[in-house]
Amino acid sequence: MIEGDEDRADAFFHALADRTRRDILRRVLAGEHSVTALAASYDMSFAAVQKHVAVLERAGLLTKRRQGREQLASGDVEAVRSVASMLDELEEVWRGRIARIDTLIQEE
């Protein structure tokens, strides 16, 4: 599994930094899909898509459950939210800057 917060962030953002993976994530957030069903949507080999799914799984953005011979992939919305909250924290840093600027203006 993935270690610290920074490692988690690395994995999250790296997983999201590829348009094929973002598209796969959209599909599996909308509903369960087998790896083969996902692979049918893209102009690349099954193995390539399977690796993208593995990257998303390793980042915790999707989970798989076995059903017979298929692996059904499903998006984890909680993980998506936790990425969003990392960005919210960045915005909070910015708010601190604005607050400091306002203080300076008032002191004049």
Place this chain on the structure above:
Amino acid sequence: MIEGDEDRADAFFHALADRTRRDILRRVLAGEHSVTALAASYDMSFAAVQKHVAVLERAGLLTKRRQGREQLASGDVEAVRSVASMLDELEEVWRGRIARIDTLIQEE
């Protein structure tokens, strides 16, 4: 120079997928810093930090303004917000899935 939404998303997430760049972004969201001042914080060459700043700049996450011989870098909170809104759209996709599941349950 005209990039699509997907190219922008690629650049955003790739820029954020490195912990040094996330740390630089935190600093420049908190306030302006020269490239040299930023470089002093990290255990790597000035050139390496300068390249990280360039990646963030190309992604639109920070801007620079010249002041004398220094370049002062400043974080762009609007860009951070637009990344966050991409994630919100993913969450919306997931809400659609839940709505569909609820409809199925009601039809039973």
Place this chain on the structure above:
DNA sequence: CAAACATACAACCATCTAGTTGTACGTTGT
């Protein structure tokens, strides 16, 4: 003017990444 400073960028290198093909193995259906 010369020296020191701040920045940008080229060239290079090791490693990672995203794709490929091929193989192996469990599951399903005939």
Place this chain on the structure above:
DNA sequence: ACAACGTACAACTAGATGGTTGTATGTTTG
């Protein structure tokens, strides 16, 4: 039993990435 299906993974390749050092250019200071 066996053929077809669904998946995983290894080995390989081209190109991207993150780091290095060295050089060039503009700016400030003595």
